[in-house]
Amino acid sequence: MVSHAQTKQAKMLNLVPYVRPIVGTQRMGHTFPGATVPFGMVQLSPDTDTIPYEMNGKYNPDVYKYCAGYQYDDKTIVGFSHTHLSGTGHSDLGDFLMMPTVGELKLNPGTADQPNSGFRSSFSHVTEVAEADYYKVKLDDYNIVAELTATNRVGFHQYTFPKSDSAHIILDLVSGIYNYEDKNVWTFVRVENDTLVTGYRQTSGWGRTRTVYFAMVFSKPFLGYGTKNYSKKQVYRGFWGKFDQNNNFPEIAGKQIRMHFDFATQQSEKIKVKFALSAVSTEGALLNLRTETPAWDFEKVKQQGQALWNKELNKVLITSDEDGRENFYTAMYHAFINPTTYMDVDGSYKGLDQNIHTAKGFINYTTFSLWDTHRALHPLFNIIQPKRNADMIQSMLAHYNQSSLHMLPVWSNSANENWCMTGYHSVSVIADAVVKGNAPFDVNKALDACVITARHRSYDGIGYYMDMGYIPADKNGSSASTTLEYAYDDWCIAQMAKKLNRTAIYNEFSKRSENYHNVFDASVGFMRARMSDGSFKKNFDPLSTANQGFIEGNSWNYSLYVPHAPAELITMMGGKKRFTAHLDSLFTMELPDKYFAETEDITRDGIIGNYVHGNEPSHHVAYLYNWTDEPWKTQSTIRMIMEKQYHPLPDGLGGNDDCGQMSAWYIFSALGFYPVAPGSDQYALGSPSVTSAIIQLDNGKTFTIEAKDQGNKNVYVQKVILDDKPLNRLYITHQEITQGGKLVFYMGSSPVIK
Structure with missing residues (x-):
């Protein structure tokens, strides 16, 4: 184990032996x-x-x-x-x-x-x-x-x-x-x-x-x-x-x-x-x-x-058992592969316009799998790779400037926009950095780029979304899930506008961020695709992924995708008791075999009940118990997911790593907190799997995490102490991390029920 005495040594620890690049090479880790x-x-x-x-x-x-x-x-x-x-x-x-x-x-x-x-x-x-x-x-x-x-x-x-x-x-x-x-x-x-x-x-x-x-x-x-x-x-x-x-x-x-x-x-x-x-x-x-x-x-x-x-692995020093160390540092390794450098040693690179440009004052990056990585990878970078994340955003802004459509990247690689997946999640990455104070670039121009992207009426149903408050299912195959993603991204724009005192933009996008209401069918208690005439799409099956208006997920998963307004979502779905029962069912139900054959790429990899950890829209879901009367279920569920989905073996990833997102989820969860809604400065608390960790911050400070009485059965948090004071809430803030300090979890084998 890495001892605290060792962390005080000037010499870096050799953590390379804990990295297992072979993890994820079997089955669908890719x-x-x-x-x-x-x-x-x-x-x-x-x-x-x-x-x-x-x-x-x-x-x-x-x-x-x-x-x-x-x-x-x-x-x-x-x-x-x-x-x-x-x-x-x-x-x-x-x-x-x-x-x-x-x-x-x-x-x-x-x-x-x-x-x-x-x-x-x-x-x-x-x-x-x-x-x-x-x-x-x-x-x-x-x-x-x-x-x-x-x-x-x-x-x-x-x-x-x-x-x-x-x-x-x-x-x-x-x-x-x-x-x-x-x-x-x-x-x-x-x-x-x-x-x-x-x-x-x-x-x-x-x-x-x-x-x-x-x-x-x-x-x-x-x-x-x-x-x-x-x-x-x-x-x-x-x-x-x-x-x-x-x-x-x-x-x-x-x-x-x-x-x-x-x-x-x-x-x-x-x-x-x-x-x-x-x-x-x-x-x-x-x-x-x-x-x-x-x-x-x-x-x-x-x-x-x-x-x-x-040098990169030493940014977080943990104590854990052997498997825990290998899981953690392999996850850090995978998280630090992408995005990739995209310029010569003299700063020259080919831009989206196919012309040669020079990156001045930043490293130009590519390989932006933003539908995946906006959720946890880029928020992780804001803590332990802030300079790189700022450069990545400047690369996105360069992409925007070179785009004939004046759009931020959706899924870009090697001077190409691949237009893969849905949403405009560059705005989540940019907003998260601005809100957290990691924005050494022209923030108002960045906000303008976000707004212009989000008003691009000709792109993927945005015109319908702006006019009707949702995207009709007869106009778009992923209408319901895209509506939900746009609503979250719009909330991100609103948070950035609030930070920059851009009141008109804040009001516009705060209103747009509530459009998730428009695809919720209260009669069935699920998100559901709607038609151009306002009616809900017929032949609704909340377990099906086929022709239901959702991309890479079903209504059960996407009905929980309102990361920016979980309290309102709980109210919509019938209150805390019913919402908790819905979450319980998600993790425990047995999904019938017919649903695994609906699409060619659906496998049992990454699936626990009807919870699909191998696909990103569900990554925040286990943390939603924190907004109910049973937050201890977040703690036990997070530890269960880590145990089932991550192993230091070739088949040790329960689904595609997706350019580091799966690994970033593990890193956050192992440390005991997670960014449910990037664009907020809050991280929801979970149940750390490490015994201790020291995060080496770029400002020279350290943030220390300890889990007292840690163990495989002691997954429940008894109390939390932040800087020697009780933390009587279920989140910590970005500033509390970056100013340095100490977070102590006291662990036990039984939940604390209040």
């Missing part, structure tokens, strides 16, 4: 086990398969399994690619896959059921090592040991070969996650000399206009190289047809290209490859490579990367 630094632009990781988006002309449901490219149960590795999404429910990236081989040259990856038909290799978890910023595995078919580490913008490979006159390193420019025939728009490669290769890849996947440039350098000159173009339709080559472009030709272009670089190796010889990325140019990639990895010391780069992780 994490990757490879190498990355905190918020890094490169995620260098093994891919165990590359699944086509379509099979026999129909959507291939297996695509969903490979959102991060890796599934723990697979037996083969196809190669190591340089970009990955962490924990998402959608697939993309997987750029620039590399694979070392020996023997007969194969440029086809083969298939899992016939692995010898291609360059993939079998592997065993026995030889697999996954640490923060380090991955190692033996490729059994080739007797090659592959090791990976990374800096922010450079992936560093180290391959230990057997003795061979036919060693190869394959560069697969066809492969990608979310693969379909026309994803690759164009690829260009230029062999600069016998160690340096540059180029770029344009793709049209989930991000429809992505261009990624690269610079790749080998530690040893290759003896020769070759190319194969797998495009079904070959581009006319003109006079270039006079050359043999498949062997040792220095400029290669096409849609479906794979290359090989050939070597002769001695026994146990290491060939190293540094692979830098840029969204701007090959020149930018070269600058990134030479700046971040000027030498060939693999171990030093690994040590530097792990030191960066230790």
